[in-house]
Structures are given as C-alpha cells and as structure tokens.
Amino acid sequence: GAVVLLAGEPGVGKSTLLLDVAQQWALGAGSPSLVVSGEESVSQVRLRAERMGTLHEQLYLAAESDLASVLGHLDAVKPGLLVLDSVQTISTSGTEGVPGGVTQVRAVTAALVSVAKERGIATVLVGHVTKDGQVAGPRVLEHLVDVVLHFEGDKHSSLRLVRGVKNRFGAADEVGCFEMHEGGISSLADPSGLFLTRYAEPVPGTCVTVAMEGRRALVTEVQALIGATVAGSPRRTVSGLDSARLAMVLAVLQRRTERLTLHDREVFAATVGGIRVVEPAADLAVALAVASGGLNLAIAPHLVAIGEVGLTGEVRRVGAVPRRLAEAARLGFKVALVPPGCGPASTGAGPGQMQVTEVTDVRSALHHAARASAE
Ligand SMILES: Nc1ncnc2c1ncn2[C@@H]1O[C@H](COP(=O)(O)OP(=O)(O)OP(=O)(O)O)[C@@H](O)[C@H]1O
Ligand SMILES: [Mg+2]
Secondary structure (H helix, E strand, O other), X not given: OOXXXXXXXXXXXXXXXXXXXXXXXXXXXXXXXXXXXXXXXXXXXXXXXXXXXXXOOOEEEEEOOEHHHHHHHHHHHOOOEEEEEOHHHOEOOOOOOOOOOHHHHHHHHHHHHHHHHHHOOEEEEEXXXXXXXOEOOOOHHHHXXXXXXXXXXXXXXXXXXXXXXXXXXXXXXXXXXXXXXXXXXXXXXXXXXXXXOOOOOOOOXXXXXXXXXXXXXXXXXXXXXXXXXXXXXXXXXXXXXOHHHHHHHXXXXXXXXXXXXXXXXEEEXXXXXXXXXXXXXXXXXXXXXXXXXXXXXXXXXXXXXXXXXXXXXXXXXXXXXXXXXXXHHHOOOOEEEEOOOOOHHHHOOOOOOOEEEEOOEHHHHHHHHHHHHHO
C-alpha cells in the first residue's frame, strides 16, 4: 500500500530502473507487476524490456493516459506492484485542467493513493522534475505520497544515485548507487573505488577525501590543475565541486601559505567518476590538491584528508568522521588527516592500522601531508 514518488530529470533512467524493478517483482514476489506508460507505446516499452532482458509473463505492460483505463487494468491484472510512468501524463475526465497541470496531477495521485491503500498495491509514480528542480511544478505531490525519491545522475557519467528525500515509515537519508549501461541498469554494491584513480607513482595535484552521501561514506578523489599565469581575472573551473567553496579555499591558501601564488593563475578542480561533492568536509582535500598541484609536490596516495576549512585557515569539525575513516581503512588507506577533536585519541575509537592525525589548520595539514608522502 505504500506510494512512492520517483522524481528525476529527463533521460536520467527512471523508466529503465522501474522496468527492472517491475521485472524483479514479477520474478520473485508471487504477484504480477504492471507498468503503465503514458509516454511510450507498449511496443517501445517492450523494446526496452527486450534490450534489458526483462521479459517475464507476470510483468504486464500497458500504454494509457486515462485514469479510468488504468483502474480498469488494475482490476484485470490485480498486480502487487504498479508503476505509473509518468504521473504527469495521466489525466482524469472527472477533473478540470490540462493533463500535467496541478489540478489534474493532484487528482490522479489522490485517486491512486486511495486505491493503493485500499487494495494493498505497492505503487511507484514517476514524476518529472521541472527546470527549477521541483517535482510536478509545485511540490503538491510530495505531501500526498509516503516516500519521495530523487533520481540523480550526470549526463556524462554512468553513475546514478537514488536519494531518499522523504520517508514516512523509515530513514530518509539512504542512498542507492546504480550504473547505467547498454543492458539497462544495475546496482553497485560497493561504489567506493569508482571515484578514485589508482596511481602507480604519487602525482601532484590530487588528494583523496571521504564524502558522505546520506549515510553512505564514499572515498572520493579531488584533482586540481594550476594553469598558466594570466592577465586580468583568471578562470576558476569546477566539475563536481562547489565553485564558491573552491574560491574560498583558494583565498585561504593564498593568504596562509607562502610560496604558493594563485591569484593570477587559472585553477581547475574536479572530482573523479562523476560524483558531486559539495559538502564542506571536502575543503581540506581541495586545499591539499590545489597546494600539491601549485607546489608540484605529490601527496601520499594512501592519505585521506577530511575537514572543513574556515576563513582563517583553521580546520573545522565535520560529522561522521568515524564512519568516513572506517571506509577509508577498508579501502586500504593508511594515513588520515582529520579536524581537531575527531581523531581516535579524542573520540576513543578508530580503525586499527590507520595513522590518524588531527590537524588544526591548512598549513599544518600541508606539512603532515608532505611528511607522509616523504615516508
Ligand atoms: N540502446 C541503448 N543503449 C545504451 N543506452 C541506452 C539505450 N537506449 C537508451 N539508453 C539510455 O537510457 C537513457 C534513457 O533512460 P530512460 O528512458 O529510462 O530515462 P527516463 O528518465 O525514463 O527518461 P524520460 O524522462 O524521457 O522518460 C538514455 O539517456 C540512454 O542513455
Ligand atoms: Mg521515461
């Protein structure tokens, strides 16, 4: 009886994911699953299903754009799982307004929610995200359903994240990691190694951090390239990072470290593998990657840096440090730089073989990172 709203940008893979889910349901749940598409013809859905190898006799497909017909299919198939792709393309004659408009979408959702609750049908509604990132225009839908999931992904990467936004009956800060490929979509049980480059030799301009995606710790590499000296204002380009935070880290580095001139040089900073890391905990790794690139000094590849950088160059505390350290240790990292009060000496716990050092400011972090790479 739960009603889930899965929202995502066009082409991110919503239909692909849900077709796979419907297939798995048909295979194992003991009741049929029904996929109603208002956007594609049955043969188009079937084509996708064939490509993904998801054709099961308990998986039913229908192309409908009228609510009454959808309810008719529910009576005929009696599914345990209903996927409605998408809620904006279904309309009901009993209500005014254009299909996809607020009134219609609201009415359709309300009707399906009551049917789902009454008959105990697990229901997944696909919602399109508008340009400004909202589901179905106004966020009217989010109040009507039990669970809201956002499906995110970068156009240029095969990585997809399903993020819990609202959950009436459980934790909402869960993240599911998936990979899109020719044969459809598959889940990534252990995504951590994806966001790293394994170098044979230490190289300047890179530093590893551990980002949190919901409750999941992801070991992530940050790279920086310090470009040519230019007249006027130099370009600062980010990919997967927050540009405002990069600007701040650059200003702090310029001010707090000697030997490093950044104000007249181009700076490029990026994450690896298409992951987006905007949390302040990545500041320290960004700072170290930039300093490492600028000073042409490689940081030890087995080092992770975790911490927010403040305007005076101080390293500030961030959350979930033990969890981040455990994940880094699991992937074989041996040295960690953490904010004051976050190391094992302060918190009493920490991964065994890892050498964890608390650093108070960017300069001492640089100092420790240089020493670790010399060892
Ligand atoms: N033959 C194929 N080989 C590889 N990838 C494909 C193939 N066909 C489709 N795709 C991938 O699947 C993606 C589309 O997935 P899907 O239709 O599930 O997205 P969607 O979120 O439902 O989009 P929409 O909002 O338009 O309904 C495309 O971006 C494309 O990358
Ligand atoms: Mg679709």
